[in-house]
Amino acid sequence: MHIFKHTNIDFLRWRWHAIAVSWVIILAGIATIATKGIPKGVEFAGGTVVIEGFDKPVSVQQVREALDRNYPGGGQNTVVQSYGEPAANMVMIRVPQVGSESGASLSTEAQKVEEALNKGNLPPHHRQGAEIVGATVGRELTSRGIWATVLSLFGILAYLAFRFQFSFGVGAVIATIHDLLITLAFLAFFRYDMSLNVIAAILTMTGYSTNDTIVIFDRIRENLRVMRRDSMNHIINVSVNQTLGRTVITSGTALLTALALFFFGGEVLHGFAFTMVVGIITGTYSSVFIAAAIVSLWRGDAPTRAAAHAHVMASAAPAPQQPQRKQKPQRKARAS
Amino acid sequence: MSNLQWKVVTILVVFVIFFSVGVYPLIALRYNVHQPSWLVDKALKLGLDLKGGVHLVLRVQTEDALRLVTDQESERLREELKNKGITPTKIETPDATHIRVEGVPPAQDAVFRQVANEITTNFERGSGAGGAYTFTMRPNIQVNLKDEAVVQARQTIERRVNELGVTEPSIAQQGDNGDQILVQLPGVTDVERAKEIIRSTGLLELKIVEQGPAPTKEALMTNNKVPDGMDIVPGAAGGATADAGTVYYLVKKVAAVSGQDLRNARVSVDENNRPAVSFTLSNEGGRKFGKVSGENIGRQLAIILDGRVQSAPTLESRITTEGRITGSFTQDEVQNLSLILRSGALPATLTYLQERTIGPTLGADSIRSGVLASIVGLLLVVSFMLVYYRLSGVNAVVALVFNLIILLGLMAYVGAVMTLPGIAGFVLTMGIGVDSNVLIFERIKEELEAQRGVRASINAGFGRVFWTLVDTHIAALISCAFLFQFGTGPIRGFAVTLFIGLISNLFTSIFVSKTLFEMALANRHQVATLSI
Numbered sequence: 001m002h003i004f005k006h007t008n009i010d011f012l013r014w015r016w017h018a019i020a021v022s023w024v025i026i027l028a029g030i031a032t033i034a035t036k037g038i039p040k041g042v043e044f045a046g047g048t049v050v051i052e053g054f055d056k057p058v059s060v061q062q063v064r065e066a067l068d069r070n071y072p073g074g075g076q077n078t079v080v081q082s083y084g085e086p087a088a089n090m091v092m093i094r095v096p097q098v099g100s101e102s103g104a105s106l107s108t109e110a111q112k113v114e115e116a117l118n119k120g121n122l123p124p125h126h127r128q129g130a131e132i133v134g135a136t137v138g139r140e141l142t143s144r145g146i147w148a149t150v151l152s153l154f155g156i157l158a159y160l161a162f163r164f165q166f167s168f169g170v171g172a173v174i175a176t177i178h179d180l181l182i183t184l185a186f187l188a189f190f191r192y193d194m195s196l197n198v199i200a201a202i203l204t205m206t207g208y209s210t211n212d213t214i215v216i217f218d219r220i221r222e223n224l225r226v227m228r229r230d231s232m233n234h235i236i237n238v239s240v241n242q243t244l245g246r247t248v249i250t251s252g253t254a255l256l257t258a259l260a261l262f263f264f265g266g267e268v269l270h271g272f273a274f275t276m277v278v279g280i281i282t283g284t285y286s287s288v289f290i291a292a293a294i295v296s297l298w299r300g301d302a303p304t305r306a307a308a309h310a311h312v313m314a315s316a317a318p319a320p321q322q323p324q325r326k327q328k329p330q331r332k333a334r335a336s
Numbered sequence: 337m338s339n340l341q342w343k344v345v346t347i348l349v350v351f352v353i354f355f356s357v358g359v360y361p362l363i364a365l366r367y368n369v370h371q372p373s374w375l376v377d378k379a380l381k382l383g384l385d386l387k388g389g390v391h392l393v394l395r396v397q398t399e400d401a402l403r404l405v406t407d408q409e410s411e412r413l414r415e416e417l418k419n420k421g422i423t424p425t426k427i428e429t430p431d432a433t434h435i436r437v438e439g440v441p442p443a444q445d446a447v448f449r450q451v452a453n454e455i456t457t458n459f460e461r462g463s464g465a466g467g468a469y470t471f472t473m474r475p476n477i478q479v480n481l482k483d484e485a486v487v488q489a490r491q492t493i494e495r496r497v498n499e500l501g502v503t504e505p506s507i508a509q510q511g512d513n514g515d516q517i518l519v520q521l522p523g524v525t526d527v528e529r530a531k532e533i534i535r536s537t538g539l540l541e542l543k544i545v546e547q548g549p550a551p552t553k554e555a556l557m558t559n560n561k562v563p564d565g566m567d568i569v570p571g572a573a574g575g576a577t578a579d580a581g582t583v584y585y586l587v588k589k590v591a592a593v594s595g596q597d598l599r600n601a602r603v604s605v606d607e608n609n610r611p612a613v614s615f616t617l618s619n620e621g622g623r624k625f626g627k628v629s630g631e632n633i634g635r636q637l638a639i640i641l642d643g644r645v646q647s648a649p650t651l652e653s654r655i656t657t658e659g660r661i662t663g664s665f666t667q668d669e670v671q672n673l674s675l676i677l678r679s680g681a682l683p684a685t686l687t688y689l690q691e692r693t694i695g696p697t698l699g700a701d702s703i704r705s706g707v708l709a710s711i712v713g714l715l716l717v718v719s720f721m722l723v724y725y726r727l728s729g730v731n732a733v734v735a736l737v738f739n740l741i742i743l744l745g746l747m748a749y750v751g752a753v754m755t756l757p758g759i760a761g762f763v764l765t766m767g768i769g770v771d772s773n774v775l776i777f778e779r780i781k782e783e784l785e786a787q788r789g790v791r792a793s794i795n796a797g798f799g800r801v802f803w804t805l806v807d808t809h810i811a812a813l814i815s816c817a818f819l820f821q822f823g824t825g826p827i828r829g830f831a832v833t834l835f836i837g838l839i840s841n842l843f844t845s846i847f848v849s850k851t852l853f854e855m856a857l858a859n860r861h862q863v864a865t866l867s868i
Contacts, residue, residue, distance in 0.1 A: 002781075053697060084701055106688040107531075128695040137393065137689050140512055148822035155814040163807055197757055200819060200827045204834065207815030208768060211808040215775060218804045246778040249724070250771040253717050257767030260713035261760055266705030268385075269760050276764065 004245040011240045011288060012233050012296060018289035022178055029185020038188060041195035041271075044142060046135035047096045048109040054089040056123035063091050066120025071095075072112060084267050090128055098132055107132050145199045152206055153177065160210075164217055167298040172213045175283075175291035179209045182282040183275060192271045201275035208254065209283025212247045213291040219243050220292065233301045236292045244288070251284040340858060343851040351738065354745025361748070380748040381504070383755035385826050386703050388696035389522035390530060393689045394493075396515050400684035401485035402478060403432040405458060410435045411590045413455050414565055422448055424467075427564060433478060435459065435471040442467060485683045486515055493519060493534055495679035500530060516689065527693055529672070535686050537642045538676035540598060540615070541591035542659070543569075544628065545636035545648055549583035556586040565589050569638065571645025572664065585645050587638050592628040594681075597621020599657075601677035603670050606662040611670040613661045615677060622657035630654035641673075706759035713763045717770055725777055727867035731852045732773035735844040739769045742840035747833065755829030765837035771808075772845030776801045777868055790863040798850050805846065809838050 042049045064080045071078070083092040097109050110130050117125060153173055161169035183202060192198065219239040227235055258280055262273035361379035364371040384391050406429050413435070414427050425439030435456065440448045445467065452461060452469070459471035490507060497505045497519065506520040524530050546566060550556050553568050562568055567589045570582050597617050604614040617625055629637070629651050636648045639661050646663040665673070717736070721729040743765060747754065754762075780797035788796065813835065820831035857863055 051695075051698065053695075084698075088697075088701065107528075107691055126695075127693070129698045130691065130693040132691040134689045136395075144512075144822050148818040152815040152818035155818065156811050159810060159814060160807075196823065196827055197760075200757055200823060200830050203815050203819040203822065204764070204830075207812035210811045211768075211771065214807045214811060215804055218807070222800075242782075246774055249774045249778070253720060253770050253774065254764065254767035256716040256720065257713040257763050260716060261709045261763050263709075264705060264712050265709040265760065265763070266702055266756075268702060268756055269705075269709075272757065272760055 002245065003248065004241075007241045007244055009241060009244075010237055012237055012293060015289060015293035015296075018285075019293070022182065022286075022290065025185050026178075026181045029181065029188050032185070032188040036188070036191075038184075039191050039193045040138070041193035041198075042094060042131050042133050043196050044138040044194055045096070046098060046133050046138050047094060048098055048107075048113070049092060049094045049131040050110050050113050050127060051083055051090055051092050051129040052114070052117065052125045053128045054091065054123045054125045057089050058091065058122055060091065062120070062122060063093065063117065066122055067093070067113070067116050070116035070119040098134055106134065141196070141199075148199075148203060149180070149206065152203060156206070156210055160214070160217075164221060165299075167295050168217050168220075170298055171291045171294035172210050172217070174294045175213055175286040176206050176209055178286045178290050179205060179279060179282045182286075183278045186278045187271075187275065190274065192274055195271055197269065197272040198275050201272045201279065205276065205279030205283065209279060209286065212251060212284055212287035215246065215250075216240055216243050216287055216292060217295075220295070231301050232299065233296055236296055240288055240292055247284060247287060251280050255280050340851070340854050343847070344855065347738075347848055347851060351741065354742045356745075358743075358745025358748045359741055362744075378748050380744060381751070381753050382699075382703075383753045383758065383826055383829050384520050384522055384692075385694055385756045386699045386706075386754065386759075387522050388694050388699040389520065390524050390527050391690075391692040391694075392519040392521075392531065392534070393510075393691075394517045394519065394535070394686045395511070395689050396486045396489045396517065397685040397687065398482035398485045398515055399432045401481045402473060403429070404683075405477075405481060406432060406435060406473065407589060409456050409458065411565055413437075413452065416451050416455055417448070420447060420451055422451070424448075433473040437469045437471070438467070440464070440467040440469065482515070486517070488683045489686065490517055492538075492680050492682050493517060496533055496675065497521065499675050499679055500524075500533065502530075517686075523696075527691075531688070531691070533672055533676060535688070536672075536676045537682045537685060538595065538679065539642055539681040540595040540661075540677060541638075541640040542593040542625065542628075543587040543591050543638045543640060544632050545638050546586045546588065548585035548636075549648065550586075551581075551583060553584050556584055562586075569640055569643060569645050571638070571640075571648065585636075585638050585648060587640070591640075593617065593621050593625045595677065596681070597624065598677060598680075601674045603667075603674050604660065606660065610662070611665045611667050612663075613665075613670050613674045613677065615659050615661065617657045617659070619657070625659075626654055626656040629656075702756045702759075706756060706763075710759065710763050710766075713766050717766050721770060721773070725773075725868055727856075728777055728780075731849055731856075732770055732777070734852060735773060735849045736766060736770055738848050739765065739837065739841050739844040742844065743833070743837045746836045746840065750832075750836075752832045752836070753829050754833075755826035757826045757830035758833040761830045761833035761837065765834065765841070768812075769837065769841045769845070772801075772805050772841055773849060775804060776845065776849065780866070781868055784866065784868070790866045791857065793866070794850075794853050794857075798846065802846065805842065809842055812838055 060080050060082055064078075067078055067080065077096050079092075079094040081092045083090040093113055095109060095113060098106055107130070110127075110132060114125075114127065153176060156176065157169045157173040159169075160172050180202065183205065187194070187198065216239055219242055220236055223235045223239050223242075227238070230238075255277065258273055258276040261269055262277055265273055356375065357378055358380065361371065361375050363369070364375075365379060410427055410429050417424065417427075422440065422444045424437050424441075426437065428436050430436055437448075437452075445464070448469075449461075449464075452471070456471050458477045459473055462470035462472070486509060490509060494505075494507050497507065500521075502521045502524055504522055506518070508518045510516050510518050519534060521530060547556055549571065554560070556568050557563075563586070565588065566586055568584050569587055570584055572582065597620060599616045599618045599621075601613055601615040604612050606612040633651050633653065635651055637651050638645045638648045639659070640646070641661065646661050661673070718733050721732045721736075723729070725732060740762070743762065746752075752758075776797050779801050780793050783793035783796045784790070816831055816835045816838065820828055820835070823831060
């Protein structure tokens with residue numbers, strides 16, 4: 001079975017279109033974030049989340065009314081959502097305050113919420129879970145999350161620059177930053193809360209989205225040695241076409257599991273799974289359209305002989321394969 | 337044995353080891369099958385978010401530890417200066433790390449310096465222009481004191497949590513300044529009690545009452561100021577009922593005896609049969625207390641707990657090692673109090689930064705949906721591989737199952753904890769893990785199309801893709817390492833799962849998968865086709 005058998009798409013011809021499309025999405029994302037902000041989960045924003053399980057079914061509306069009437073401040077800025085499976089009768093209530101920034105009274109706000117529910121003529125309820133976070137934790141987390149992402153990008157850049165050439169490292173990292181921005185844009189469009197799990201998904205994605213890029217780069221490197229008289233752009237196009245099938249299949253299997261998480265993984269993993277789904281799709285797209293285009297822009301369409309030669313000297317990694325290849329000129333013919 | 341047979345034996349041994357460590361205990365626990373205890377102990381542990389429990393983050397107010405030392409040294413300085421007949425107009429501690437002395441008479445300056453050098457060893461002495469000196473705590477001493485305070489706080493919390501009888505608690509230092517303590521208590525339902533016990537300073541101080549009780553603070557002040565070296569401490573009037581109002585006592589700042597001199601504390605009753613806590617002092621503490629109580633017969637002794645006078649009985653005789661704290665306590669309160677006193681005082685105040693409670697129902701829900709997502713994910717990936725790669729797909733599926741078994745086994749072996757994000761990592765490992773097989777198979781297809789023999793194509797497929805796989809795995813491991821460093825608790829569980837999954841994937845997708853091909857082709861001499 002084969003998908004994309006012997007395609008011959010001129011991907012680089014479309015690079016400016018692709019870059020334009022990406023910019024549109026990223027700018028729309030920036031506009032959304034600038035106007036509406038990034039919705040922050042309680043871990044980052046601070047606040048109180050209580051999950052209450054009711055003995056009998058209640059509507060979100062009933063809970064909201066009880067809070068409006070009995071909660072100090074009239075339930076302004078509170079979020080009320082049904083939580084988990086409908087049969088479980090669970091409701092999540094989030095208020096922006098915590099009892100106090102410090103001390104034993106951190107959880108008093110949660111108690112106030114429960115008292116308001118008690119007075120609200122609702123069925124008996126029990127606290128199933130709670131998350132109460134002071135504001136300092138959120139500040140620390142934000143800076144640590146940003147640092148972890150930046151450092152991991154630098155780590156990948158350094159590794160790829162060492163294994164390939166510097167321009168390849170740049171291409172991969174720009175593609176990854178692109179994926180990061182697109183994912184953030186989609187998180188902003190769909191108003192997913194920025195949570196620890198989402199950050200974890202973003203970091204995972206930075207590692208994973210380079211995979212397809214590496215596969216393509218590997219093929220470019222291989223072809224650079226075989227197709228010495230061809231232009232760089234031609235080699236890039238051939239390489240992307242040759243690896244197109246596996247790029248799509250590898251992302252496809254990862255996407256299948258991310259979708260399984262999205263639909264069956266439960267409430268807590270929803271944001272995580274969404275981030276992974278978006279990240280995998282944009283990661284594939286950027287590997288095909290962005291990463292190699294950056295390499296071609298960075299080092300130009302110059303004849304490749306010198307560059308390829310320099311690289312063979314630098315890296316003797318797949319050395320055992322070398323002699324075989326030279327005995328097989330038909331490979332080159334097929335490839336071009 | 338041939339080369340191939342060795343490989344098969346290696347794979348089988350690895351399989352048996354990881355299956356018995358990682359998977360068998362889980363099955364045995366689920367169906368109550370008897371198994372040796374060393375295997376049960378190794379069974380993969382569930383994180384707090386799956387098992388239910390409390391997750392607390394506290395900050396140690398390390399300033400407190402500095403303040404304590406500053407107070408002590410300034411009081412010793414005051415005593416010693418008094419002995420030498422030097423009378424500065426003012427000795428005070430404006431903040432946690434400074435002592436300010438003003439109005440040292442010029443004639444006594446040299447003696448003052450000598451005394452100060454002997455006593456305030458932890459401080460840097462200022463110039464002393466005009467008879468005014470500022471002592472600043474040395475930076476390295478500050479760092480040491482802060483570190484010590486956090487370590488002591490952690491140890492105290494550990495003792496308290498152990499006394500609470502929580503199974504498998506986890507207590508660790510964290511945070512950018514290392515001044516945060518993460519406490520995880522699986523299965524605890526009485527959150528409020530646990531929080532109160534952990535946070536109570538538990539600082540017991542016995543101080544001679546200089547003046548009081550008085551109804552207001554002002555009544556105890558001279559010239560609207562608290563006298564030097566003294567403190568005004570609130571307490572309950574009468575000590576019998578809580579609502580009788582607050583009264584104030586003027587006491588010495590430095591305690592005659594403190595909680596550090598305590599050897600034991602236990603629940604008892606007072607003369608009216610009300611709940612009380614009896615304590616025993618250490619020999620050293622008993623000697624100090626005997627001296628103080630002997631010198632102050634007829635005066636009141638304030639028993640101060642966490643900055644509040646519990647009772648102030650009159651000393652009728654010399655007391656050495658035995659004492660009792662009475663007040664308006666309930667039975668629960670004296671139980672908590674004796675536990676707190678036994679475990680020792682906290683060196684600094686603790687404040688809660690974060691609290692997460694997961695009820696057992698929520699945990700069970702998470703496990704259920706996690707398992708469902710795993711099964712669906714596995715079915716999707718397996719069906720795709722079988723449809724697309726046919727018999728070679730079987731190879732990939734065997735490698736995948738192997739990958740997952742090694743993952744579970746290694747996690748159990750290194751004592752990693754399975755969290756909900758960890759389950760997500762497990763599911764993703766399936767989708768990402770078969771990528772390696774896909775890359776190898778696609779390469780083999782390419783080689784087959786180039787009219788190379790089946791065996792040569794397989795060899796070339798594995799050989800050429802090897803370094804690509806190393807590169808992709810290392811890039812993923814780099815981001816995984818930063819993820820681990822970034823996260824706490826559940827996220828670390830995720831990073832560990834992903835990390836181990838990536839490593840075991842290299843082994844299964846290359847070594848196991850290739851051996852499977854070799855086994856399939858071993859008995860066929862002329863191989864013309866490959867189902868791929």
